[in-house]
Structure formats: structure tokens, C-alpha cells
Amino acid sequence: MTRRLNRRPEAEADGAFLxxxxxxxxGAPLAGLDPPLxxxxxxxxxAGQRATxxxxxxxxxxxxxxxxxxxxxxxxxxxxxxxxxxxxxxxxPAWRGLxxxxxxIGETMAAARSAGLPLRLSVxxxxxGARRLYARLGFAAVRAGDLHHDLAWTPPGAGGS
Numbered sequence: 355m356t357r358r359l360n361r362r363p364e365a366e367a368d369g370a371f372l373x374x375x376x377x378x379x380x381g382a383p384l385a386g387l388d389p390p391l392x393x394x395x396x397x398x399x400x401a402g403q404r405a406t407x408x409x410x411x412x413x414x415x416x417x418x419x420x421x422x423x424x425x426x427x428x429x430x431x432x433x434x435x436x437x438x439x440x441x442x443x444x445x446x447p448a449w450r451g452l453x454x455x456x457x458x459i460g461e462t463m464a465a466a467r468s469a470g471l472p473l474r475l476s477v478x479x480x481x482x483g484a485r486r487l488y489a490r491l492g493f494a495a496v497r498a499g500d501l502h503h504d505l506a507w508t509p510p511g512a513g514g515s
Contacts (some may be wrong), residue, residue, distance in 0.1 A: 359454065364416040364428065371425045373419070376400045378447055407441055414441060419458065421449070429458055431465075438466040438507070440475040459491060467509035476502045 427445035
């Protein structure tokens with residue numbers, strides 16, 4: 355059975371869900387801290403990420419991913435003049451490893467292909483699983499830094515990366 359995923363624009367009412375989603379990714383390294391300090395650091399990181407994404411990509415699409423009416427993740431994309439950028443994609447832990455992220459990335463690749471543009475993204479250098487996924491999908495390294503790797507996928511017939 356194929357799971358039906360819906361995308362909808364993020365709304366102010368999604369704040370608590372989006373924070374929980376952020377914490378599901380960034381909370382583990384802070385697990386040993388005093389809970390109020392951990393919460394404060396997560397909230398600062400969450401606010402910083404939101405502000406950075408909105409400042410750097412003012413025309414980006416911020417979407418919540420839902421399945422059967424329940425919010426399960428989010429995807430943030432931006433279509434620029436020279437590339438489509440996958441800014442962020444994350445699913446709640448219970449929904450990871452089911453192929454849903456691959457499907458969402460595939461949809462984003464199809465949009466880039468339709469636009470005749472490369473798809474670019476940045477992945478954490480320590481996220482080996484995501485880097486393997488992107489390699490399997492045909493992404494190539496553009497730049498490898500200590501913290502992040504910049505990757506690009508160029509559809510056949512599109513401009514360079």
C-alpha cells in the first residue's frame with residue numbers, strides 16, 4: 355500500500371509541531387544536559403534556523419508533510435534562477451526509514467527536471483546515511499567541508515551544477 359502524503363504551507367499553528375520535529379533531530383547531543391538548559395538551547399537553535407532560512411531564502415516554500423491528516427514532517431524548497439534548492443527535509447522518527455523521504459526528494463527532483471534546473475542541497479558531514487541516500491539518487495559532491503557537504507543533481511539536458 356502506498357501511503358498518501360499531503361503537503362501544505364506551514365502555518366503559525368504549526369509552531370509546536372515544528373519545534374518537536376527540530377528537537378527530534380537536534381536533541382540527542384543535548385540529552386545529558388539539565389532539561390531547562392536543553393530546552394532553552396533547542397529553542398534558540400530552532401529560532402536561529404527559522405530566521406536563517408527565511409533571511410537566506412525569502413521566496414522559499416515551507417511545507418508541512420501530513421499523512422492521513424497527521425503532521426509527520428516538513429520540507430523546505432526554493433526555486434531560484436539557476437537551481438532548485440532543497441533547504442530542509444525531516445520526518446518524525448517513527449516515519450523515517452519507510453521510503454517517504456526518498457519519495458519527497460524524488461518529487462523535488464521531478465520539479466527541478468521540469469524546470470530544467472539542477473537540484474542543490476547541503477547535508478551534514480556526519481550524516482552518513484543521508485549522504486548514501488543522496489549518492490544513490492545521483493547527487494554528486496560540489497564541495498565537501500568539515501561540517502557540511504554541498505551536493506547537486508543535474509537532470510539530463512539541464513545546465514551544469
